[in-house]
Amino acid sequence: MDAINTGDTAWVLTSSALVMLMTPGLAFFYGGLVRRKNVLGILIQCLGALCIVSLQWVLGGYSLAFGKGSESFIGGIIGNLNGFLLNGVGFEPSPYATTVPHQAFMIFQMMFAIITPALAIGAFAERMKFSAYCLFLILWSFFVYDPICHMVWAFGGHVRNMGALDFAGGTVVHLNAGVAALVACLVMGKRHGPSHLSTHNLPFAVLGACLLWFGWFGFNAGSALAAGGGLATSAFVVTHVATAAAGLSWAVIEWIKNGKPTTLGVITGAVAGLVAITPASGFVDVRGAIMIGLLVSVFCFFAVSVIKAKFGYDDTLDVFGVHGVGGMWGAIGTGLFATKAVNSGGADGFFYGNPAQVLIQLKAVGITILWSGFGSFILLKIIDVMVGLRVSPEEEVLGLDLTQHHERAYTILE
Amino acid sequence: MKLITAIIQPHRLEEVKKALYEQDVNLITVSECLGHGRQKGVDEFYRGSKETGNLLRKIRIDIAVNEDFVDRTIKAVIKGARTGKIGDGKIFVVDLPRCIRIRTGDEGPLAIG
Numbered sequence: 001m002d003a004i005n006t007g008d009t010a011w012v013l014t015s016s017a018l019v020m021l022m023t024p025g026l027a028f029f030y031g032g033l034v035r036r037k038n039v040l041g042i043l044i045q046c047l048g049a050l051c052i053v054s055l056q057w058v059l060g061g062y063s064l065a066f067g068k069g070s071e072s073f074i075g076g077i078i079g080n081l082n083g084f085l086l087n088g089v090g091f092e093p094s095p096y097a098t099t100v101p102h103q104a105f106m107i108f109q110m111m112f113a114i115i116t117p118a119l120a121i122g123a124f125a126e127r128m129k130f131s132a133y134c135l136f137l138i139l140w141s142f143f144v145y146d147p148i149c150h151m152v153w154a155f156g157g158h159v160r161n162m163g164a165l166d167f168a169g170g171t172v173v174h175l176n177a178g179v180a181a182l183v184a185c186l187v188m189g190k191r192h193g194p195s196h197l198s199t200h201n202l203p204f205a206v207l208g209a210c211l212l213w214f215g216w217f218g219f220n221a222g223s224a225l226a227a228g229g230g231l232a233t234s235a236f237v238v239t240h241v242a243t244a245a246a247g248l249s250w251a252v253i254e255w256i257k258n259g260k261p262t263t264l265g266v267i268t269g270a271v272a273g274l275v276a277i278t279p280a281s282g283f284v285d286v287r288g289a290i291m292i293g294l295l296v297s298v299f300c301f302f303a304v305s306v307i308k309a310k311f312g313y314d315d316t317l318d319v320f321g322v323h324g325v326g327g328m329w330g331a332i333g334t335g336l337f338a339t340k341a342v343n344s345g346g347a348d349g350f351f352y353g354n355p356a357q358v359l360i361q362l363k364a365v366g367i368t369i370l371w372s373g374f375g376s377f378i379l380l381k382i383i384d385v386m387v388g389l390r391v392s393p394e395e396e397v398l399g400l401d402l403t404q405h406h407e408r409a410y411t412i413l414e
Numbered sequence: 415m416k417l418i419t420a421i422i423q424p425h426r427l428e429e430v431k432k433a434l435y436e437q438d439v440n441l442i443t444v445s446e447c448l449g450h451g452r453q454k455g456v457d458e459f460y461r462g463s464k465e466t467g468n469l470l471r472k473i474r475i476d477i478a479v480n481e482d483f484v485d486r487t488i489k490a491v492i493k494g495a496r497t498g499k500i501g502d503g504k505i506f507v508v509d510l511p512r513c514i515r516i517r518t519g520d521e522g523p524l525a526i527g
Contacts, residue, residue, distance in 0.1 A: 397425050406459040
């Protein structure tokens, strides 16, 4: 095993802090977009993910996700519980990142486990009971996130063994959260009253989206798990380029279709671009990044403006439309544009003489959708029986801030 | 001429607007206000200490109408705002001695419409 490298360790720890900041960033992104009476409800749900999933991860989540599974079929789905309270996860390097302390890799991965369920918040915003949400965080982390993470990223995981490429979590994080979000808003039903959204503070949403953009450099470039060798730099560059392309692309679509580009459109496009480049960020060059970024806004715009309107599901903040659809496109785009010229440890994609990679990517997408879809459905039904998923219609009218937390965000009088 | 002032729940505003448009009442002024009636507001917490009787957000709608529009305006507000639960609000109707349209200087019933 290699010796610990100080530069790599510094980069992984820095990246962990960057990814941590994405969850508060997400809180402001979502918080700005909901009605004024529910903004604290969003903020505290994001804080809840930080507090609860962090403990879940050291109590067993990490070990289940990255621990060695048994030799049987189950071993390709889930790890073990030997790492309870980080037992055996110390300061020597692990096989996953051979030049940084094992705990540095563990804390980096923890931040991904935190933001994934937090992403789903947007779909059931303005109507979920806080107690039900806390149960959802715990159960979903154990039964949906940890197995999918194991399948895609752990040694011996089934999806990893298929040769699927997911550099930083297109399937594990974004598609997974997007599908759970869609299932959650279908199980919970629509909000009462007017279904249109009253964005209460768009500048908050812009601030949040830009914090996400910033933190995402840790998410993607940090996933190189090393500072040197060019891979982290390449991931950093393509992440930025794809995001810029997607933000521009969304604005142009609006300009053509509705006559004016909007601020919300640019940040929605940028987030969609970040989502789509995530699985590809360690495998594509700048040409692939531009294509992935330009096209993701086309697919996501179609999803949120046409598909959602047609089927009428109340995915309040378009988690499925942006993270689900963007995650799917990212996984497929990786299969199209991946090249070993960027990452010799990866694979060539469709445009580099290996069309079969697209099929492997589609299989990874299918497995993620099935596991996340069924798993989330069952867990939400169980929670509904235990404590009820939704607040009462009266509480919904008054808002989550006052009814779930006895607080309000803003005053009219001093 | 009458001035009709309605204090309603914020989430009923869209319904009230819809009901008013159906009755051809299109000129309204909406403002945000705080208040409480019998339900005595809500409790809030600040670092563990409880504050009772905090005011609830309400919407105030002011509508100036001619006599023949008074009843249908009241009916429309009720139709849109009533949920049957405590907190639905109130309607106040007062005489309106004068009304002037700033742009033209028109006065009286002509200026209201």
